[in-house]
Amino acid sequence: xxxxxxxxxxxxxxxxxxxxxxxxxxxxxxxxxxxxxxxxxxxxxxxxxxxxxxxxxxxxxxxxxxxxxxxxxxxxxxxxxxxxxxxxxxxxxxxxxxxxxxxxxxxxxxxxxxxxxxxxxxxxxxxxxxxxxxxxxxxxxxxxxxxxxxxxxxxxxxxxxxxxxxxxxxxxxxxxxxxxxxxxxxxxxxxxxxxxxxx
Numbered sequence: 001x002x003x004x005x006x007x008x009x010x011x012x013x014x015x016x017x018x019x020x021x022x023x024x025x026x027x028x029x030x031x032x033x034x035x036x037x038x039x040x041x042x043x044x045x046x047x048x049x050x051x052x053x054x055x056x057x058x059x060x061x062x063x064x065x066x067x068x069x070x071x072x073x074x075x076x077x078x079x080x081x082x083x084x085x086x087x088x089x090x091x092x093x094x095x096x097x098x099x100x101x102x103x104x105x106x107x108x109x110x111x112x113x114x115x116x117x118x119x120x121x122x123x124x125x126x127x128x129x130x131x132x133x134x135x136x137x138x139x140x141x142x143x144x145x146x147x148x149x150x151x152x153x154x155x156x157x158x159x160x161x162x163x164x165x166x167x168x169x170x171x172x173x174x175x176x177x178x179x180x181x182x183x184x185x186x187x188x189x190x191x192x193x194x195x196x197x198x199x
Contacts, residue, residue: 015053018043022060027117031061031125058131061122064099065135069142071099076146084147085196088156092163092192093185096177107177119171136161152199159191 021042025034036057040047054060072088079087095102096115122128136157144153166187170180 014043014045014049018045018050018053019060019063022057026061026121027114031057031121031128058127061128062131062135068099069139072139073142073146076143083196083199084149084152085156085192085199089189089192092159092188096167096180096184098160104177104181112171112177115167116171119168123168123172132164136164149199152195155195155198159188159195162191163188 018039022034022039025038025042034057036047036050039057039060040050043050050060054063072091075087075091076084091098094104096104096107102111122132139157139160140150140153143156144150147153147156163184166183167180169175170183175183
């Protein structure tokens, strides 16, 4: 039992080290310019180990997305008497990061600069832009299952696309966190209001 716990902890540490090293390389060199062999070398593992943990280079870039989907679906499932839209509203509106309690008020210059670099990295790669669209598309079924409606899930994925685009355009356009927060609250908030009225 102790061995299993130790083995799992080491697996998680290795996975995190690979992810962290890949992130630094993507930020420095751009996603398309980094190879899995470079990630493996930076993480002090073999290329096979990288693919065992992540499958593909794109999975390294988007390694937080499964946790985001889990957080969205779990929030909807645990909503109690609230509507699914009301349950997700705080996640969508109150933080620049979907699955982390990071209120807009704590976003400092360092956090915002890091988000900008990550957004630039994604925007510069057609592969990543295509994968982003595929990821959001893949969220339809789990959100429909959690919320009980395919129509609602389709609209909610649309709001998530809108939110992502507002953040992306703000980050790439040099907007401040306050300016982007205002846009998210206004535009995504109106979209959520419309969904709430419809459901």
